[in-house]
Amino acid sequence: MREITFAEALGEAILEEMEKDPAIFTYGEDIAKQGGIFGAYKSLLGKFPDRIFDTPISEEVIYGSALGAALVGMKPIVEFHFADFLFTGIQSITLQIEKIRYMTGGQGKLHLLLRGPDGISNSAAAQHSECIETIFMHVPGIKVIIPSTPYDVKGLIKKALQEDDPVICFEHKMLYRIKGPVPEEDYTIPFGIAEVKREGNDVTVVTISRMVHESLKAAEELKNDGISAEIIDLRTLVPWDKKTVIESVKKTNHLVVAHETWKRAGWGAEITSVVQEEAFDYLDAPIIRVGAKNVPMPFAANLQDFVTPNYKDVIEAVKQILR
Amino acid sequence: MEYSKDFLLNLYSTMVLIRNFELMAEKLFLEGELPGFIHLYIGEEAIATGAIANLRKDDFITSTHRGHGHMIAKGADINRMMAELYGKETGYCKGKGGSMHIADFSLGVLGANGVVGGGLPIAVGAGLGIKMKKSDQIVVAFFGDGASNTGAFHESLNFAAIYKLPVIFVLENNMFASTASTRETTAIENISDRAVAYGIPGITIDGNDVIAVYETTQEMVKRARNSGGPSLIETKTYRIKGHFVGDPELYRNKKEVEEFWLNEPIKKFEKRLEREKILNGTEKKNIWESAQKKIKEAVIFAKESPIPDGKDALTDLFIHDSGYDY
Numbered sequence: 080m081r082e083i084t085f086a087e088a089l090g091e092a093i094l095e096e097m098e099k100d101p102a103i104f105t106y107g108e109d110i111a112k113q114g115g116i117f118g119a120y121k122s123l124l125g126k127f128p129d130r131i132f133d134t135p136i137s138e139e140v141i142y143g144s145a146l147g148a149a150l151v152g153m154k155p156i157v158e159f160h161f162a163d164f165l166f167t168g169i170q171s172i173t174l175q176i177e178k179i180r181y182m183t184g185g186q187g188k189l190h191l192l193l194r195g196p197d198g199i200s201n202s203a204a205a206q207h208s209e210c211i212e213t214i215f216m217h218v219p220g221i222k223v224i225i226p227s228t229p230y231d232v233k234g235l236i237k238k239a240l241q242e243d244d245p246v247i248c249f250e251h252k253m254l255y256r257i258k259g260p261v262p263e264e265d266y267t268i269p270f271g272i273a274e275v276k277r278e279g280n281d282v283t284v285v286t287i288s289r290m291v292h293e294s295l296k297a298a299e300e301l302k303n304d305g306i307s308a309e310i311i312d313l314r315t316l317v318p319w320d321k322k323t324v325i326e327s328v329k330k331t332n333h334l335v336v337a338h339e340t341w342k343r344a345g346w347g348a349e350i351t352s353v354v355q356e357e358a359f360d361y362l363d364a365p366i367i368r369v370g371a372k373n374v375p376m377p378f379a380a381n382l383q384d385f386v387t388p389n390y391k392d393v394i395e396a397v398k399q400i401l402r
Numbered sequence: 403m404e405y406s407k408d409f410l411l412n413l414y415s416t417m418v419l420i421r422n423f424e425l426m427a428e429k430l431f432l433e434g435e436l437p438g439f440i441h442l443y444i445g446e447e448a449i450a451t452g453a454i455a456n457l458r459k460d461d462f463i464t465s466t467h468r469g470h471g472h473m474i475a476k477g478a479d480i481n482r483m484m485a486e487l488y489g490k491e492t493g494y495c496k497g498k499g500g501s502m503h504i505a506d507f508s509l510g511v512l513g514a515n516g517v518v519g520g521g522l523p524i525a526v527g528a529g530l531g532i533k534m535k536k537s538d539q540i541v542v543a544f545f546g547d548g549a550s551n552t553g554a555f556h557e558s559l560n561f562a563a564i565y566k567l568p569v570i571f572v573l574e575n576n577m578f579a580s581t582a583s584t585r586e587t588t589a590i591e592n593i594s595d596r597a598v599a600y601g602i603p604g605i606t607i608d609g610n611d612v613i614a615v616y617e618t619t620q621e622m623v624k625r626a627r628n629s630g631g632p633s634l635i636e637t638k639t640y641r642i643k644g645h646f647v648g649d650p651e652l653y654r655n656k657k658e659v660e661e662f663w664l665n666e667p668i669k670k671f672e673k674r675l676e677r678e679k680i681l682n683g684t685e686k687k688n689i690w691e692s693a694q695k696k697i698k699e700a701v702i703f704a705k706e707s708p709i710p711d712g713k714d715a716l717t718d719l720f721i722h723d724s725g726y727d728y
Contacts, residue, residue, distance in 0.1 A: 104534050130534070135564065137557035140523040144561065147527020147541075150512050151462065153534050155527075170554075174517050175524065182503040183513060184495035185718030219719055243721040 088229035090122030092236035104130035107158030138168030162197035177220025194248035205375035210340035234268030273320035279309035297393035342370030443471035445642035448667035452615025464521030469514030484700035519552035529567030548579025566631035576641035594636035609637025
């Protein structure tokens with residue numbers, strides 16, 4: 080199968096759906112002329128000049144206008160530039176997009192997609208490095224997808240563009256350039272279906288996004304120590320695939336949840352809590368969470384490394400749980 | 403301009419219907435019949451009525467927490483409105499929204515909104531969607547003087563201006579943002595002056611004069627429909643009632659309120675209609691009685707309607723409810 084980058088797969092998904100559906104259009108900061116800060120829209124440069132455009136730096140109206148456009152029957156895709164800047168327009172999402180359908184008694188279809196980069200990169204520091212997916216998992220009213228591979232981003236974005244509910248997609252900055260197999264033919268990936276990336280018997284590691292790759296690396300090293308780790312990529316957080324996680328825990332009797340976002344009250348706490356509520360009897364040890372230390376992201380490379388989890392933290396957590 | 407008797411009496415009837423809906427809502431709330439918060443549109447009826455009289459059924463509006471008047475002027479079913487105030491199954495939002503979230507997308511009402519300024523980005527987006535669809539529909543965004551001090555206002559006007567979106571921003575300056583006087587929270591006399599900053603027309607008019615509102619909006623609607631872009635109309639009025647029903651109103655004196663009652667929009671319009679011999683005593687009586695009858699029927703409808711099933715609280719978040727664990 081051909082291999083393309085994460086960014087190329089994303090671009091293909093959007094382009095193919097735009098060709099099929101004239102109601103889809105996309106806007107945001109630095110996308111039309113520049114192809115996005117991290118090149119997410121590079122493959123869209125020069126395509127559909129009337130349906131791909133740059134906006135002023137006005138996040139509250141960028142996100143809120145997506146809602147208005149959806150309410151009149153269009154299908155906007157809005158890039159949020161950096162996940163951090165979701166906070167500068169947050170009311171339009173948490174108070175409007177996530178609530179309007181419910182508080183109006185289920186009126187209308189909200190075909191809209193918010194998408195953009197999150198996570199650490201090369202010393203981007205505190206206001207350009209955040210992972211804030213937990214917030215959107217916490218506030219009800221939007222579906223949350225977080226692909227980790229080129230194959231998944233294409234399939235999940237295409238699914239999102241066919242959904243009648245609002246969707247937010249987080250794309251890790253360090254994943255845009257990774258390559259992976261993506262078939263030529265059309266496909267979508269349903270929400271709420273995790274992928275077992277690697278089967279194992281001793282411990283389950285539930286993760287998403289960049290930490291999927293870190294966890295796979297950890298599993299490879301753990302193999303040398305005779306430990307067999309099962310790595311589960313949730314792929315979507317709303318909804319999340321409880322069934323696959325619990326089945327795996329029943330097999331391995333040990334669970335580690337690994338994410339780049341802060342450990343304190345990160346979504347790993349939710350997974351942990353649900354598993355102990357529903358599969359307590361199958362656990363042989365307390366569940367361990369791997370997450371960022373609870374400070375804003377520092378600038379200096381060594382400080383960033385100290386705060387951010389990587390494969391070594393996953394190995395350590397697994398060894399601790401199996402001790 | 404010359405207007406037909408029917409047209410003028412229609413405007414008058416709409417204003418009277420809004421007034422009576424609000425008087426009833428106030429009464430019911432004070433009697434402990436209605437839960438939540440109620441924000442009354444009393445004294446501001448001319449704005450919704452005059453502006454919306456220019457719209458087609460397929461045009462859109464966004465409304466505010468003080469939104470009953472906009473809904474009624476756009477043709478909403480008052481039975482379903484009243485039922486929503488009661489939190490009933492038959493209400494516009496099936497009891498999930500209440501007064502501050504009434505909407506009817508099929509009438510182009512994209513929602514009242516509990517967030518000051520919250521409707522502005524939505525209105526702009528509706529305008530953007532219309533432009534992308536290449537349709538000639540338009541959007542009227544109602545909002546208050548309080549909203550004009552939010553970031554959403556400034557972002558929205560600029561955004562609408564650069565893309566020449568068909569959005570008319572109708573600012574209802576009722577002199578108060580909650581308990582704060584506009585004079586103390588806004589440094590300029592006419593908020594429409596801010597339109598200059600976005601390169602769009604801005605005009606300040608008497609919001610208690612329904613004909614002035616109608617005629618000014620008409621001009622801006624024509625402009626918007628012909629791809630001329632957005633505009634800002636500041637309608638000056640006065641919030642005769644408190645911010646919400648039950649507001650102790652410690653921030654203003656009663657005398658000021660009494661003075662403004664003398665200039666309230668329905669009386670003002672009546673005087674004109676009587677002077678021009680368009681409205682006589684019998685007609686006036688009929689219009690008020692007809693409105694009161696409709697409101698009473700709406701209350702009966704609401705009271706007799708069932709409350710929603712408790713389990714329905716888990717529906718309507720996403721289109722396909724099943725399969726997702728909330």
